Amino acid sequence: MTRRSVVTGIGVVVPGGANREEFWSRIVAGKPAIRRISRFDPGAYRSQIAAECDFDPAGYGLSPQVIRRTDRFVQMALASADEAVRDSGLDLAATDTERIGVSLGSAVGATIRLEDEYVVASDHGRAWTVDENHLMPFMYQQLVPSSAATELAVRYGAHGPAAVISTGCTSGIDSIGHAHGLIQDGEADVVIAGASDAPISPITVACFDAIRATTPSNDEPELASRPFDAGRQGFVLGEGSAVLIVEELEHARARGARIYCEVSGYAARANGFHMTGLRPDGFELGEAISETVAQSGISPEDIGYISAHGSGTKQNDRHETAAYKRALGDTVRKIPISSIKSVVGHSLGAIGSIEMAACALVIERGIIPPTANLTDPDPECDLDYTPLVSREARVDHALSAGSGFGGFQSAMVFSRVLQ
CATH class of the missing domain: 3.40.47.10 (Thiolase/Chalcone synthase)
Structure with a gap:
């Protein structure tokens, strides 16, 4: 079992x-x-x-x-x-x-x-x-x-x-x-x-x-x-x-514990490409996302929120946008995405856990946090990055993606526990 x-x-x-x-x-x-x-x-x-x-x-x-x-x-x-x-x-x-x-x-x-x-x-x-x-x-x-x-x-x-x-x-x-x-x-x-x-x-x-x-x-x-x-x-x-x-x-x-969510999928890849550079096609991050979604037993249509890596560098934001499109297809245009780094900055190794904490709370509380300061979207980042204002929404599955210097690419899905 x-x-x-x-x-x-x-x-x-x-x-x-x-x-x-x-x-x-x-x-x-x-x-x-x-x-x-x-x-x-x-x-x-x-x-x-x-x-x-x-x-x-x-x-x-x-x-x-x-x-x-x-x-x-x-x-x-x-x-x-x-x-x-x-x-x-x-x-x-x-x-x-x-x-x-x-x-x-x-x-x-x-x-x-x-x-x-x-x-x-x-x-x-x-x-x-x-x-x-x-x-x-x-x-x-x-x-x-x-x-x-x-x-x-x-x-x-x-x-x-x-x-x-x-x-x-x-x-x-x-x-x-x-x-x-x-x-x-x-x-x-x-x-x-x-x-x-x-x-x-x-x-x-x-x-x-x-x-x-x-x-x-x-x-x-x-x-x-x-x-x-x-x-x-x-x-x-x-x-x-x-x-x-x-x-x-x-x-x-x-023990009768209150349960926020389930860790339903996790995958990691390495790009072996460059210490600080990223391939523009988002291939490895896309692979990690695809594997994570498959492990979770869900389809892209089931994802209610994506917590983006969203560092605020042109290279990363465009790479990440390409990875979402590669892994999730046209469905990704219907999924609200946001980067909380716009609010709390980029705390390097810590930020992934901070973003997963946000995902757990999104599932529990039904509010999607916004991307602050997003007033003039980059035309190459043409997904729904939830500008400026939070939204209410039921989220049963939240995906988070991360990208790190050294070629590290990771993704995780948190899911509501229904049974």
Whole structure:
């Protein structure tokens, strides 16, 4: 008998949203949470804006010890995981901890702490040979991204499989896909799954400046993230975290859990084409979408919403539009699509899980969030990208697609549980 995986808890930390409900209100209103970078002086950089979280780890109940030894991306993962566990109603003390797993995605790990510590040890880069005596004692935890999964496993006493999935900007989808596989294979009954990234640091900003991927539209930050709009000039860097409780269906039913949706399909492909470039025909992303829809046992006509990758670069938006047409045919013109990156920015590895959280809430609440700032659609992006205003609609199946540097292409379908 096929084991089915469902979502029973959601926790979110995003720009302009300290929790799940604030996140939902923000994306439904289509109100961008983007501003000039405040963590450091961005004046020397081409792109000087970002979607920053107003995140106070102590305010989320994290102890001084946890705060000192962990990077910001781990702290946000812990905060969103706490919310997800509470939302799920799981009684951890009554759950077999050998059957609880962790699957966390991250693209760049402890970027902030690593860079900060290098600045100290090298005296702002003036010393070629650094003095390790000036470093904090927890540098190994910063070096290895797996420390995030370890922190979550320790916090919840999870003794099942634990892993960090790092596949660039598709990490957030792939981490939930990994959790789905663990449930299907019988390796776990509950998986704490999601992703977190805190990349807003000088080194990250400089890297994206170098390839001109981020927007130089610094004068009006709230208008700068413009997926599918003819005036877009690149993506807006963001940060954040989303964690979902992915649970075996009968396990969830046995404890009377509220079920948001089912993970009904997941697929990933790689294009082997270019580190940062995309084939204009959208072939690999189209293949991932087609396989995901087939796994779900639905047809394109059944899809009620697509959460787009929608980064706001001309290359990605056109590639993605081509992929939808390739995989879904003419039906795609009838499906509402939107990009919440127009509101919360692009948090690299975290954004896929944030977008899947949005899909689960769309299915539960029947509202499709808009694409903010879409006032002049690119003629080559000629699908229904839900400009400016949210819509009410019953959605039984929501598709999300992701595309990442390195050639990663992933897709996932969430479905309403009807039986």
